[in-house]
Amino acid sequence: TYVLAWGAWRLLSAVLPSRFYREVDDRLYTIYQSMVLFFFENYTGVQVIIYGDLPKNKENVVYLSNHQCTVDWIIADMLAIRQNALGHVRYVLKDGLKWLPLYGWYFSQHGGVYVKRSANFNEKEMREKLRAQMKAETPMYLVIFPEGTRYNPEIPKVIADSQSFAEKEGLAILKHVLTPRVKATHVAIDTMKDYLDAVYDVTVAYEGTVDHKGQRKLAPSMTEFLCKECPRVHIFIDRIELKDIPEEQMYMRRWLHERFEIKDKLLIEFYDAKDSKRRNKFPGKSVHSKLSLKKTLPSLLFLGGLTASMLLTESGRKLYVKTWIYGTLIGCLWVSIKP
Numbered sequence: 001t002y003v004l005a006w007g008a009w010r011l012l013s014a015v016l017p018s019r020f021y022r023e024v025d026d027r028l029y030t031i032y033q034s035m036v037l038f039f040f041e042n043y044t045g046v047q048v049i050i051y052g053d054l055p056k057n058k059e060n061v062v063y064l065s066n067h068q069c070t071v072d073w074i075i076a077d078m079l080a081i082r083q084n085a086l087g088h089v090r091y092v093l094k095d096g097l098k099w100l101p102l103y104g105w106y107f108s109q110h111g112g113v114y115v116k117r118s119a120n121f122n123e124k125e126m127r128e129k130l131r132a133q134m135k136a137e138t139p140m141y142l143v144i145f146p147e148g149t150r151y152n153p154e155i156p157k158v159i160a161d162s163q164s165f166a167e168k169e170g171l172a173i174l175k176h177v178l179t180p181r182v183k184a185t186h187v188a189i190d191t192m193k194d195y196l197d198a199v200y201d202v203t204v205a206y207e208g209t210v211d212h213k214g215q216r217k218l219a220p221s222m223t224e225f226l227c228k229e230c231p232r233v234h235i236f237i238d239r240i241e242l243k244d245i246p247e248e249q250m251y252m253r254r255w256l257h258e259r260f261e262i263k264d265k266l267l268i269e270f271y272d273a274k275d276s277k278r279r280n281k282f283p284g285k286s287v288h289s290k291l292s293l294k295k296t297l298p299s300l301l302f303l304g305g306l307t308a309s310m311l312l313t314e315s316g317r318k319l320y321v322k323t324w325i326y327g328t329l330i331g332c333l334w335v336s337i338k339p
């Protein structure tokens with residue numbers, strides 16, 4: 001239903017300035033993600049514990065976070081909605097995700113950037129997309145997970161390989177996060193350095209992710225999270241000024257690793273603190289941030305009503321199915337010929 005609504009606007013705005021299209025697209029995206037957040041916050045009743053300073057006002061930022069599960073994408077939304085910047089969230093995604101039915105195409109249209117890893121990373125392509133966003137004066141809440149893949153305690157080889165690489169490069173060995181990759185972060189900050197207000201360094205920990213032996217276990221999947229298997233999520237935010245970040249990639253690489261060393265220390269405190277009273281929380285002051293139903297329920301009722309009215313008629317149900325089939329085909333064709 002959302003894709004149909006967005007597609008209609010896309011067609012109507014074909015002859016309008018790109019900035020006008022972006023403004024309405026961001027508003028539509030806000031409605032959709034607000035509905036999503038109804039389930040992840042209001043329905044689950046999860047306690048969102050925020051540490052550090054989250055600005056009240058929206059900013060143009062690069063958001064850097066540790067990555068351990070699919071819910072990490074939702075955490076960015078949780079913070080953005082508290083700054084009234086939910087529609088501005090755009091992601092740097094691994095290239096394979098562009099083949100997702102409907103969503104793969106749409107995330108690119110909304111300003112997301114698909115990147116390949118290691119030697120196949122296309123720096124020029126990413127810079128061009130970001131410059132196009134800046135030219136259109138697109139608000140930017142660009143989410144990057146520098147580890148490149150999820151930290152998964154059930155796949156120790158990935159963790160061991162990451163630690164071996166750090167040792168080989170003379171970098172600190174990290175326990176609860178992977179060695180970060182700098183390319184996407186460097187390109188994003190370097191390209192938009194005159195456009196950004198700050199960088200948000202975000203560390204996320206999900207409570208209840210330790211087994212009976214005290215060993216860290218897999219973070220919750222989206223399904224597990226929605227089944228209320230995570231009582232609290234802890235989010236530490238460090239807002240960093242651009243002037244405090246080195247510009248050259250070689251130095252930024254060292255800076256980024258140092259930021260992940262800080263994350264690692266926070267997570268060691270969270271999971272492994274000798275004093276049990278200090279576990280399951282980050283150091284410092286915290287705020288239990290409860291999201292008002294006013295932020296999410298109207299979107300749920302609006303999109304739910306549209307979907308229900310469509311599915312109640314035979315022609316609506318056919319349109320729904322055809323959207324999935326033809327939208328997926330068109331989307332895959334689009335992303336295969338246009339970055």
